[in-house]
Amino acid sequence: MSQETAPPEPKKPIGRPTLRTIAEMTGFAVTTVSRALADDPRIAKTTRETVAEAAREVGYVPDRAARRLRTGRTQVVSLLLNTDHEFLGFTHEILAGITEALRGTGYSVTVVPDSLRGDRLEQVREILRNHLADGLLFTRTECFDPRARLMMEAGFPFVTHGRTEFTEPHAWVDFDNEAFARMAVERLVARGRRRISLVPPDDRFTFTQHLRYGFVSAARAAAVDHEVIQDVTIDQPMSQVAEILRQRCTEADAPDGYVCVGEATALVALGALADAGVVPGRDVDLVSKRASPIFDHIRPRIETVFEDVRATGKVMAEMLLRRMEGEPPDQLHHLFAPEGGFSMPPH
Amino acid sequence: MSQETAPPEPKKPIGRPTLRTIAEMTGFAVTTVSRALADDPRIAKTTRETVAEAAREVGYVPDRAARRLRTGRTQVVSLLLNTDHEFLGFTHEILAGITEALRGTGYSVTVVPDSLRGDRLEQVREILRNHLADGLLFTRTECFDPRARLMMEAGFPFVTHGRTEFTEPHAWVDFDNEAFARMAVERLVARGRRRISLVPPDDRFTFTQHLRYGFVSAARAAAVDHEVIQDVTIDQPMSQVAEILRQRCTEADAPDGYVCVGEATALVALGALADAGVVPGRDVDLVSKRASPIFDHIRPRIETVFEDVRATGKVMAEMLLRRMEGEPPDQLHHLFAPEGGFSMPPH
DNA sequence: AGTGGAATTTGTAACGTTTTAATTACGCAG
DNA sequence: CTGCGTAATTAAAACGTTACAAATTCCACT
Numbered sequence: 001m002s003q004e005t006a007p008p009e010p011k012k013p014i015g016r017p018t019l020r021t022i023a024e025m026t027g028f029a030v031t032t033v034s035r036a037l038a039d040d041p042r043i044a045k046t047t048r049e050t051v052a053e054a055a056r057e058v059g060y061v062p063d064r065a066a067r068r069l070r071t072g073r074t075q076v077v078s079l080l081l082n083t084d085h086e087f088l089g090f091t092h093e094i095l096a097g098i099t100e101a102l103r104g105t106g107y108s109v110t111v112v113p114d115s116l117r118g119d120r121l122e123q124v125r126e127i128l129r130n131h132l133a134d135g136l137l138f139t140r141t142e143c144f145d146p147r148a149r150l151m152m153e154a155g156f157p158f159v160t161h162g163r164t165e166f167t168e169p170h171a172w173v174d175f176d177n178e179a180f181a182r183m184a185v186e187r188l189v190a191r192g193r194r195r196i197s198l199v200p201p202d203d204r205f206t207f208t209q210h211l212r213y214g215f216v217s218a219a220r221a222a223a224v225d226h227e228v229i230q231d232v233t234i235d236q237p238m239s240q241v242a243e244i245l246r247q248r249c250t251e252a253d254a255p256d257g258y259v260c261v262g263e264a265t266a267l268v269a270l271g272a273l274a275d276a277g278v279v280p281g282r283d284v285d286l287v288s289k290r291a292s293p294i295f296d297h298i299r300p301r302i303e304t305v306f307e308d309v310r311a312t313g314k315v316m317a318e319m320l321l322r323r324m325e326g327e328p329p330d331q332l333h334h335l336f337a338p339e340g341g342f343s344m345p346p347h
Numbered sequence: 348m349s350q351e352t353a354p355p356e357p358k359k360p361i362g363r364p365t366l367r368t369i370a371e372m373t374g375f376a377v378t379t380v381s382r383a384l385a386d387d388p389r390i391a392k393t394t395r396e397t398v399a400e401a402a403r404e405v406g407y408v409p410d411r412a413a414r415r416l417r418t419g420r421t422q423v424v425s426l427l428l429n430t431d432h433e434f435l436g437f438t439h440e441i442l443a444g445i446t447e448a449l450r451g452t453g454y455s456v457t458v459v460p461d462s463l464r465g466d467r468l469e470q471v472r473e474i475l476r477n478h479l480a481d482g483l484l485f486t487r488t489e490c491f492d493p494r495a496r497l498m499m500e501a502g503f504p505f506v507t508h509g510r511t512e513f514t515e516p517h518a519w520v521d522f523d524n525e526a527f528a529r530m531a532v533e534r535l536v537a538r539g540r541r542r543i544s545l546v547p548p549d550d551r552f553t554f555t556q557h558l559r560y561g562f563v564s565a566a567r568a569a570a571v572d573h574e575v576i577q578d579v580t581i582d583q584p585m586s587q588v589a590e591i592l593r594q595r596c597t598e599a600d601a602p603d604g605y606v607c608v609g610e611a612t613a614l615v616a617l618g619a620l621a622d623a624g625v626v627p628g629r630d631v632d633l634v635s636k637r638a639s640p641i642f643d644h645i646r647p648r649i650e651t652v653f654e655d656v657r658a659t660g661k662v663m664a665e666m667l668l669r670r671m672e673g674e675p676p677d678q679l680h681h682l683f684a685p686e687g688g689f690s691m692p693p694h
Numbered sequence: 695a696g697t698g699g700a701a702t703t704t705g706t707a708a709c710g711t712t713t714t715a716a717t718t719a720c721g722c723a724g
Numbered sequence: 725c726t727g728c729g730t731a732a733t734t735a736a737a738a739c740g741t742t743a744c745a746a747a748t749t750c751c752a753c754t
Contacts, residue, residue: 016476018710029734034712044732061477065421066710068412069739076457083443088641091439096430099460108457108479110423113446129363130408132455242644264641271644294435294611297589297618365740376704381742391702413740416709697754704747709740717734724727 017058025054037062064106073134075107077320078127080114080138080147085235088263089292090309094161097313098137105321107134114138116235121146128154135320137161141172142204157323159316159332162207171319171332175289175307177207177261180338181214184259184287185222187303187342191285193257195225199245199265202235215259227255234265241265245272249284260288263295266302287342296345303342312336364405372401384409411453420481422453424667425474427461427485427494432582435610436639437656441508444660445484452668454481461485463582468493475501482667484508488519489551504670506663506679509554518666518679522636522654524554524608527685528561531606531634532569534650534689538632540604542572546592546612549582562606574602581612588612592619596631607635610642613649634689643692650689659683 019037023030028047036043036051037060054060068074079098081091098109110133112123124147127133134157138147141162151158152168159171181198188196198215201208212228219226232244248254249272260266266288273280280286280300288295290304319332366384370377375398383390383398384407401407415421426445428438445456457480459470471494474480481504485494488509498505499515506518528545535543545562548555559575566573579591595601596619607613613635620627627633627647635642637651666679 016478020710030710031712031735032733034710035733038712042732047732059476063416063710064477064479065412065415066739067712069410069416069709069741070711070713072739074412081439081442081446083446088435088639089438091442092428092437095428095438095458096460099428099430099458103460108459110455110457111442111446112455113443113450129406130411131363132411238640238644267641268644271646274646292435293585294614297585297615299618299621367740377740378705378742379703381740382703385742389702394702410740413709414742416711416739417741417743419709695754698752700749700751702747702749705745707744708742712738714737715735717732719732720730722728724725 016063017055017060018063019060021058022051022054022060025058026050072131074131076110076133077102077107077135077137077317077324078110078112078133080123080136081111082116082140083113084116088294093291093309094139094313094316097310097315098317100310101314101317101321107321109137109317116140121150124150128156135159135324137316137320141206143206143209145206157320159320159323161312161316162205163210163333164206169328169330171323171329173312173316173319173334173336174207175312175336176210176338178210178214180289180305180307181211181259182218183305183338183341185215185218185224185226185257187287188257188259188285189222189224191257193224193285195227195253195255196257196259197227197229197248197255198259199229199232199234199241199261199269201261202233211261234261238264238268242268242272242275245269246276249273249278250276254278256284258284258286260286262289263291266290266295266304267298270298270300270302298345301345303344305338305342306340307338308336363410364402364407365410366407368405369398369401369407372405373397419478421478422455423457423480424449424454424482424484424664424671425457425459425480427470427483428458429463429487430460431463435641440638440656441486441660441663444657444662445664447657448661448664448668454668456664463487468497471497475503482506482671484663484667488553490553490556492553504667506667506670508659508663509552510557510680511553516677518670518676520659520663520666520681520683521554522659522683523557523685525557525561527636527652527654528558528606529565530652530685530688532562532565532571532573532604534634535604535606535632536569536571538604540571540632542574542600542602543604543606544574544576544595544602545606546576546579546581546588546608546616548608549580558608581608585611585615589615589619589622592616593623596620596625597623601625603631605631605633607633609636610638613637613642613651614645617645617647617649645692648692650691652685652689653687654685655683 019030019033022033032043033051036048037055039048064075102109114120114123136158139161141160141164143165145164148160148164148170152170161173163172163174185196196219200212232240234241258269260269269286278284286302288302288304289307291307291309295304315334322332323329366377366380369380379390380398383395384402386395411422449456461467461470483505486508488507488511490512492511495507495511495517499517508520510519510521532543543566547559579587581588605616607616616633625631634650636654638654638656642651662681669679670676
């Protein structure tokens, strides 16, 4: 409006376009441009269109730092990554799911190490204190997970992989490990097995309880012998698991069926059995959960149920987005069923 | 100065401490505090100490958004994550290494999806244009990697996992795959194998050339038959690899030794051989690289060389830190040797 | 006592955005 | 015409930090 004939305009020869760039292009004030881009109804529809057009033309992208400074929102979500253990693709898959859900939202995901050794809360506290993220995702959830408690107290958005036993609701995504364990037992029983064994995860995790319950109750219902290995968990070094299994599978009352919670455990169990000269499919059977396609190629073939970790990550991130928009956590949870049941690899 | 007697001062009842908090505590100006915390020699030593003490007392942590807005530095590094393939712990390990190196530096790492399908440059361009990070890490490097080229042109700090063939130097970390391939061939030859096969990665990757060269030249030197499988690469679906191997290993001139580049390939190869009734250790031998401890438990046992992916991530991140501080890339590279050579799992 | 200069400190502006409060324009009833 | 409510836009302030230029203090030396 100020002038019809454009002055020399030797301005901003470099640098990304900013609100001011668009303001000068269109003749509106910076405030107006900001509001127009936010589709604020107080701004005239025609103005909004003009501004949007100009923004598109110069490829305007709001500056994250400036927005963050002003609004206090970081546009970041963090994933707590357990650095102790190997999960054969778990991290990869869950991150693929998370980034897929976040694509186009402007949010990015940072990875924060989280060791079971040492204080699990330290990292979370730092994120809360220094506002390093707008929301948090974490796995390996405990029954009364102190991280979850801390974040509920702080009113900070988060989604857990795995449930807790708090009465106050929070967002979670989980795999139905109870159903998995039940099906696993039934499958082994259907194959004629009568002494069934489970190598459990660490007792502190909620899903360990689910597994154990499903396992024990299905075994009781089928009236078969069963045991939950006592001296070792799959969260200890795999060599220890192998050691215990090698020993156990040659004892007089050795199990004839094994339920494995994950791929790593299954591989270790297969190795231990092989070392002891026990032949899967003949002497014993083994069933497992699987999270990657690699299991189709493991020999001897074993029956597995697929847990879609990528989908898990995707749903977790989607839920977190809704939480961060203020949606209450009451309805935000999803339980993945062991879909399709057990199956043997093809060919 | 306006008033000597302090007014009611109903200020900042809440919120994190800021530079102003410390300024008011110590009586210095905000600028001084800022400089003092940066250990600027222009500020008196005593002042620096006073300020540091006050900062410690209130637990001051600089606001990232404000600093970022002012300086233009994001305090973020990004890792390009290939979402197509499964690497059995690769992602987990490299991230563990990266976060370990970044601990305490104030930098955090974001994960950005990067698919071989589609434009590999899109994500990088966005990071450059919108200043989403101060530095970039990526894997699966190609000979004339367009991502590397783009970033060299932009003068943007980055470290690759794997070398390129550009003449202009850049920071890289790599595993000596040529030496690995050479040793692998020698190991198979030492076991009496005379027809050796390699299932290669996709030809576009630089390390494929290294592998191929080491493989071929060692085989020639040992005067043994050798072949690089033509019809499939380990970057195609694993079922295709399995299919080809199942077929190949029963032909009249079937190989009697296999070099596997990674755990996934080795497992698939073991499965394919088993399906075809070929017995490793008797009919053929198989050697592989390994990046996780899981291979100690795979049966039949095969000899492996360890590639320390966690250490790789750590070194990459450390290099990136130095690059971001302005150090030229000339000397910034590290080649991991296949240390210790091949070994058989214990027990 | 005066002066130059180093040492130390400080006020102001800026980064790009959103928010608060204020301003302008305009149609319409009194 | 005046006054006024509403719609549309805007100027100014603020978020917390660092950079620039200027101001102040302190000494040593003439």
